[in-house]
Amino acid sequence: MxxxxxxxxxxxxxxxxxxxxxxxxxxxxxxxxxxxxxxxxxxxxxxxxxxxxxSAAGLQAELARSIAERVTGSIGEAVERARAGEADAGDIAEMTFDAFSSEGAGALAAWMILSGNRDALNPILESIRDLVGHLKVGHEDRHVDETTLWLTLLALGDSLLGPSIAEALELDGDTARKIAAKRLRSQIEHAHPRE
Structure with missing residues:
Protein backbone atom coordinates (compact mmCIF):
# COMPACT_ATOMS: atom_id res chain seq x y z
CA MET A 1 0.00 0.00 0.00
CA SER A 55 23.65 19.36 -5.84
CA ALA A 56 24.42 18.77 -2.18
CA ALA A 57 26.70 21.81 -2.37
CA GLY A 58 23.77 23.85 -3.69
CA LEU A 59 21.61 22.67 -0.79
CA GLN A 60 24.36 23.53 1.70
CA ALA A 61 24.81 26.97 0.14
CA GLU A 62 21.07 27.65 0.43
CA LEU A 63 21.11 26.42 4.03
CA ALA A 64 24.03 28.75 4.76
CA ARG A 65 22.14 31.62 3.11
CA SER A 66 18.99 31.02 5.15
CA ILE A 67 20.91 30.79 8.43
CA ALA A 68 22.99 33.87 7.61
CA GLU A 69 20.04 36.02 6.56
CA ARG A 70 18.00 35.14 9.65
CA VAL A 71 20.91 35.69 12.01
CA THR A 72 22.29 38.88 10.46
CA GLY A 73 18.78 40.35 10.44
CA SER A 74 18.45 39.73 14.18
CA ILE A 75 21.95 41.01 14.89
CA GLY A 76 21.32 44.17 12.86
CA GLU A 77 18.20 44.93 14.89
CA ALA A 78 20.09 44.29 18.14
CA VAL A 79 22.91 46.65 17.08
CA GLU A 80 20.44 49.44 16.34
CA ARG A 81 18.71 48.92 19.72
CA ALA A 82 22.11 48.92 21.50
CA ARG A 83 23.15 52.12 19.73
CA ALA A 84 19.92 53.73 20.89
CA GLY A 85 20.54 52.55 24.46
CA GLU A 86 17.50 50.25 24.33
CA ALA A 87 19.42 46.97 24.58
CA ASP A 88 22.64 45.65 26.00
CA ALA A 89 25.56 45.25 23.61
CA GLY A 90 26.12 41.86 25.18
CA ASP A 91 22.99 40.70 23.34
CA ILE A 92 24.82 41.26 20.05
CA ALA A 93 27.72 39.10 21.17
CA GLU A 94 25.33 36.38 22.39
CA MET A 95 23.46 36.35 19.06
CA THR A 96 26.70 36.18 17.11
CA PHE A 97 28.06 33.34 19.22
CA ASP A 98 24.70 31.52 19.02
CA ALA A 99 24.70 31.86 15.22
CA PHE A 100 27.95 29.95 15.02
CA SER A 101 27.24 27.43 17.77
CA SER A 102 23.57 26.62 18.34
CA GLU A 103 22.49 27.70 14.83
CA GLY A 104 25.21 25.49 13.35
CA ALA A 105 26.88 28.11 11.14
CA GLY A 106 30.35 27.41 12.55
CA ALA A 107 30.23 23.67 11.92
CA LEU A 108 28.68 24.20 8.49
CA ALA A 109 31.31 26.77 7.47
CA ALA A 110 34.16 24.55 8.69
CA TRP A 111 32.70 21.54 6.87
CA MET A 112 32.37 23.51 3.62
CA ILE A 113 35.94 24.76 3.82
CA LEU A 114 37.39 21.34 4.69
CA SER A 115 35.40 19.59 1.96
CA GLY A 116 36.64 22.09 -0.64
CA ASN A 117 33.27 23.81 -1.05
CA ARG A 118 34.48 27.34 -0.31
CA ASP A 119 32.05 28.85 -2.81
CA ALA A 120 29.17 27.76 -0.58
CA LEU A 121 30.43 30.27 2.00
CA ASN A 122 29.54 33.13 -0.33
CA PRO A 123 26.00 33.51 1.03
CA ILE A 124 27.35 33.86 4.57
CA LEU A 125 29.94 36.40 3.45
CA GLU A 126 27.36 38.33 1.43
CA SER A 127 24.99 38.51 4.41
CA ILE A 128 27.78 39.76 6.66
CA ARG A 129 28.87 42.30 4.03
CA ASP A 130 25.27 43.53 3.63
CA LEU A 131 24.84 43.82 7.40
CA VAL A 132 28.06 45.80 7.77
CA GLY A 133 27.06 48.07 4.88
CA HIS A 134 23.76 48.78 6.61
CA LEU A 135 25.37 49.35 10.01
CA LYS A 136 28.00 51.71 8.58
CA VAL A 137 25.42 54.22 7.29
CA GLY A 138 25.99 57.26 9.46
CA HIS A 139 28.77 55.48 11.37
CA GLU A 140 31.56 55.30 8.82
CA ASP A 141 34.21 56.28 11.35
CA ARG A 142 33.12 53.75 13.96
CA HIS A 143 35.26 50.83 12.85
CA VAL A 144 32.26 48.62 12.07
CA ASP A 145 34.38 46.48 9.74
CA GLU A 146 37.01 45.71 12.36
CA THR A 147 34.44 45.02 15.07
CA THR A 148 32.57 42.63 12.78
CA LEU A 149 35.82 40.85 11.89
CA TRP A 150 36.99 40.21 15.44
CA LEU A 151 33.52 39.32 16.72
CA THR A 152 32.84 36.91 13.85
CA LEU A 153 36.22 35.20 14.10
CA LEU A 154 35.96 34.90 17.86
CA ALA A 155 32.46 33.40 17.62
CA LEU A 156 33.53 31.01 14.84
CA GLY A 157 36.61 29.87 16.75
CA ASP A 158 34.60 29.46 19.92
CA SER A 159 32.01 27.31 18.13
CA LEU A 160 34.73 24.94 16.95
CA LEU A 161 37.26 24.88 19.81
CA GLY A 162 36.15 27.25 22.55
CA PRO A 163 34.84 24.85 25.20
CA SER A 164 37.83 22.52 24.81
CA ILE A 165 40.38 25.33 25.06
CA ALA A 166 38.53 26.93 27.98
CA GLU A 167 38.52 23.59 29.80
CA ALA A 168 42.24 23.09 29.11
CA LEU A 169 42.88 26.53 30.60
CA GLU A 170 40.53 25.83 33.51
CA LEU A 171 38.21 28.66 32.46
CA ASP A 172 34.43 28.73 32.27
CA GLY A 173 33.11 27.47 28.93
CA ASP A 174 31.52 30.83 28.19
CA THR A 175 34.64 32.92 28.84
CA ALA A 176 35.06 33.92 25.18
CA ARG A 177 31.42 35.10 25.08
CA LYS A 178 31.98 37.20 28.20
CA ILE A 179 35.13 38.75 26.75
CA ALA A 180 33.34 39.58 23.50
CA ALA A 181 30.34 41.10 25.30
CA LYS A 182 32.58 43.22 27.53
CA ARG A 183 34.66 44.49 24.61
CA LEU A 184 31.59 45.19 22.48
CA ARG A 185 29.83 47.05 25.32
CA SER A 186 32.91 49.19 25.75
CA GLN A 187 33.11 50.00 22.02
CA ILE A 188 29.43 50.88 21.71
CA GLU A 189 29.42 52.97 24.90
CA HIS A 190 32.49 54.85 23.69
CA ALA A 191 30.97 55.47 20.24
CA HIS A 192 27.47 56.27 21.57
CA PRO A 193 27.81 57.77 25.06
CA ARG A 194 24.61 58.05 27.05
CA GLU A 195 23.70 61.56 28.02
Missing amino acids: SIARKRLNPEESRSAALAAARRLLLRDGPQAVTLKAVAAEIGRTHANLLHHFG
Whole structure:
Protein backbone atom coordinates (compact mmCIF):
# COMPACT_ATOMS: atom_id res chain seq x y z
CA MET A 1 0.00 0.00 0.00
CA SER A 2 1.45 3.36 -0.96
CA ILE A 3 1.14 6.50 1.11
CA ALA A 4 -0.11 9.54 -0.76
CA ARG A 5 2.26 12.47 -0.50
CA LYS A 6 0.97 16.00 -0.31
CA ARG A 7 1.90 18.00 -3.40
CA LEU A 8 3.98 21.00 -2.56
CA ASN A 9 4.61 23.97 -4.78
CA PRO A 10 8.30 24.63 -5.53
CA GLU A 11 8.68 27.23 -2.77
CA GLU A 12 7.06 24.97 -0.16
CA SER A 13 9.28 22.09 -1.26
CA ARG A 14 12.42 24.22 -0.97
CA SER A 15 11.34 25.54 2.45
CA ALA A 16 10.61 22.04 3.74
CA ALA A 17 13.99 20.84 2.47
CA LEU A 18 15.84 23.73 4.13
CA ALA A 19 14.03 23.16 7.43
CA ALA A 20 14.96 19.46 7.27
CA ALA A 21 18.56 20.30 6.36
CA ARG A 22 18.77 22.61 9.37
CA ARG A 23 17.39 19.88 11.67
CA LEU A 24 19.96 17.42 10.31
CA LEU A 25 22.74 19.98 10.71
CA LEU A 26 21.89 20.65 14.34
CA ARG A 27 21.16 17.03 15.24
CA ASP A 28 23.83 15.11 13.32
CA GLY A 29 26.37 17.67 12.09
CA PRO A 30 27.15 19.14 8.68
CA GLN A 31 28.26 15.84 7.13
CA ALA A 32 24.65 14.64 7.52
CA VAL A 33 23.28 17.35 5.24
CA THR A 34 23.06 15.33 2.05
CA LEU A 35 20.39 15.30 -0.63
CA LYS A 36 19.51 11.70 0.23
CA ALA A 37 19.15 12.38 3.96
CA VAL A 38 17.11 15.55 3.45
CA ALA A 39 14.88 13.78 0.90
CA ALA A 40 14.23 10.96 3.38
CA GLU A 41 13.51 13.47 6.14
CA ILE A 42 10.73 15.16 4.13
CA GLY A 43 9.45 12.19 2.16
CA ARG A 44 10.70 13.37 -1.23
CA THR A 45 13.04 11.86 -3.77
CA HIS A 46 16.69 12.57 -4.29
CA ALA A 47 15.79 13.68 -7.84
CA ASN A 48 13.27 16.18 -6.48
CA LEU A 49 15.90 17.85 -4.34
CA LEU A 50 18.42 17.69 -7.15
CA HIS A 51 15.90 19.62 -9.25
CA HIS A 52 15.56 22.33 -6.57
CA PHE A 53 19.19 22.69 -5.48
CA GLY A 54 21.33 21.19 -8.24
CA SER A 55 23.65 19.36 -5.84
CA ALA A 56 24.42 18.77 -2.18
CA ALA A 57 26.70 21.81 -2.37
CA GLY A 58 23.77 23.85 -3.69
CA LEU A 59 21.61 22.67 -0.79
CA GLN A 60 24.36 23.53 1.70
CA ALA A 61 24.81 26.97 0.14
CA GLU A 62 21.07 27.65 0.43
CA LEU A 63 21.11 26.42 4.03
CA ALA A 64 24.03 28.75 4.76
CA ARG A 65 22.14 31.62 3.11
CA SER A 66 18.99 31.02 5.15
CA ILE A 67 20.91 30.79 8.43
CA ALA A 68 22.99 33.87 7.61
CA GLU A 69 20.04 36.02 6.56
CA ARG A 70 18.00 35.14 9.65
CA VAL A 71 20.91 35.69 12.01
CA THR A 72 22.29 38.88 10.46
CA GLY A 73 18.78 40.35 10.44
CA SER A 74 18.45 39.73 14.18
CA ILE A 75 21.95 41.01 14.89
CA GLY A 76 21.32 44.17 12.86
CA GLU A 77 18.20 44.93 14.89
CA ALA A 78 20.09 44.29 18.14
CA VAL A 79 22.91 46.65 17.08
CA GLU A 80 20.44 49.44 16.34
CA ARG A 81 18.71 48.92 19.72
CA ALA A 82 22.11 48.92 21.50
CA ARG A 83 23.15 52.12 19.73
CA ALA A 84 19.92 53.73 20.89
CA GLY A 85 20.54 52.55 24.46
CA GLU A 86 17.50 50.25 24.33
CA ALA A 87 19.42 46.97 24.58
CA ASP A 88 22.64 45.65 26.00
CA ALA A 89 25.56 45.25 23.61
CA GLY A 90 26.12 41.86 25.18
CA ASP A 91 22.99 40.70 23.34
CA ILE A 92 24.82 41.26 20.05
CA ALA A 93 27.72 39.10 21.17
CA GLU A 94 25.33 36.38 22.39
CA MET A 95 23.46 36.35 19.06
CA THR A 96 26.70 36.18 17.11
CA PHE A 97 28.06 33.34 19.22
CA ASP A 98 24.70 31.52 19.02
CA ALA A 99 24.70 31.86 15.22
CA PHE A 100 27.95 29.95 15.02
CA SER A 101 27.24 27.43 17.77
CA SER A 102 23.57 26.62 18.34
CA GLU A 103 22.49 27.70 14.83
CA GLY A 104 25.21 25.49 13.35
CA ALA A 105 26.88 28.11 11.14
CA GLY A 106 30.35 27.41 12.55
CA ALA A 107 30.23 23.67 11.92
CA LEU A 108 28.68 24.20 8.49
CA ALA A 109 31.31 26.77 7.47
CA ALA A 110 34.16 24.55 8.69
CA TRP A 111 32.70 21.54 6.87
CA MET A 112 32.37 23.51 3.62
CA ILE A 113 35.94 24.76 3.82
CA LEU A 114 37.39 21.34 4.69
CA SER A 115 35.40 19.59 1.96
CA GLY A 116 36.64 22.09 -0.64
CA ASN A 117 33.27 23.81 -1.05
CA ARG A 118 34.48 27.34 -0.31
CA ASP A 119 32.05 28.85 -2.81
CA ALA A 120 29.17 27.76 -0.58
CA LEU A 121 30.43 30.27 2.00
CA ASN A 122 29.54 33.13 -0.33
CA PRO A 123 26.00 33.51 1.03
CA ILE A 124 27.35 33.86 4.57
CA LEU A 125 29.94 36.40 3.45
CA GLU A 126 27.36 38.33 1.43
CA SER A 127 24.99 38.51 4.41
CA ILE A 128 27.78 39.76 6.66
CA ARG A 129 28.87 42.30 4.03
CA ASP A 130 25.27 43.53 3.63
CA LEU A 131 24.84 43.82 7.40
CA VAL A 132 28.06 45.80 7.77
CA GLY A 133 27.06 48.07 4.88
CA HIS A 134 23.76 48.78 6.61
CA LEU A 135 25.37 49.35 10.01
CA LYS A 136 28.00 51.71 8.58
CA VAL A 137 25.42 54.22 7.29
CA GLY A 138 25.99 57.26 9.46
CA HIS A 139 28.77 55.48 11.37
CA GLU A 140 31.56 55.30 8.82
CA ASP A 141 34.21 56.28 11.35
CA ARG A 142 33.12 53.75 13.96
CA HIS A 143 35.26 50.83 12.85
CA VAL A 144 32.26 48.62 12.07
CA ASP A 145 34.38 46.48 9.74
CA GLU A 146 37.01 45.71 12.36
CA THR A 147 34.44 45.02 15.07
CA THR A 148 32.57 42.63 12.78
CA LEU A 149 35.82 40.85 11.89
CA TRP A 150 36.99 40.21 15.44
CA LEU A 151 33.52 39.32 16.72
CA THR A 152 32.84 36.91 13.85
CA LEU A 153 36.22 35.20 14.10
CA LEU A 154 35.96 34.90 17.86
CA ALA A 155 32.46 33.40 17.62
CA LEU A 156 33.53 31.01 14.84
CA GLY A 157 36.61 29.87 16.75
CA ASP A 158 34.60 29.46 19.92
CA SER A 159 32.01 27.31 18.13
CA LEU A 160 34.73 24.94 16.95
CA LEU A 161 37.26 24.88 19.81
CA GLY A 162 36.15 27.25 22.55
CA PRO A 163 34.84 24.85 25.20
CA SER A 164 37.83 22.52 24.81
CA ILE A 165 40.38 25.33 25.06
CA ALA A 166 38.53 26.93 27.98
CA GLU A 167 38.52 23.59 29.80
CA ALA A 168 42.24 23.09 29.11
CA LEU A 169 42.88 26.53 30.60
CA GLU A 170 40.53 25.83 33.51
CA LEU A 171 38.21 28.66 32.46
CA ASP A 172 34.43 28.73 32.27
CA GLY A 173 33.11 27.47 28.93
CA ASP A 174 31.52 30.83 28.19
CA THR A 175 34.64 32.92 28.84
CA ALA A 176 35.06 33.92 25.18
CA ARG A 177 31.42 35.10 25.08
CA LYS A 178 31.98 37.20 28.20
CA ILE A 179 35.13 38.75 26.75
CA ALA A 180 33.34 39.58 23.50
CA ALA A 181 30.34 41.10 25.30
CA LYS A 182 32.58 43.22 27.53
CA ARG A 183 34.66 44.49 24.61
CA LEU A 184 31.59 45.19 22.48
CA ARG A 185 29.83 47.05 25.32
CA SER A 186 32.91 49.19 25.75
CA GLN A 187 33.11 50.00 22.02
CA ILE A 188 29.43 50.88 21.71
CA GLU A 189 29.42 52.97 24.90
CA HIS A 190 32.49 54.85 23.69
CA ALA A 191 30.97 55.47 20.24
CA HIS A 192 27.47 56.27 21.57
CA PRO A 193 27.81 57.77 25.06
CA ARG A 194 24.61 58.05 27.05
CA GLU A 195 23.70 61.56 28.02
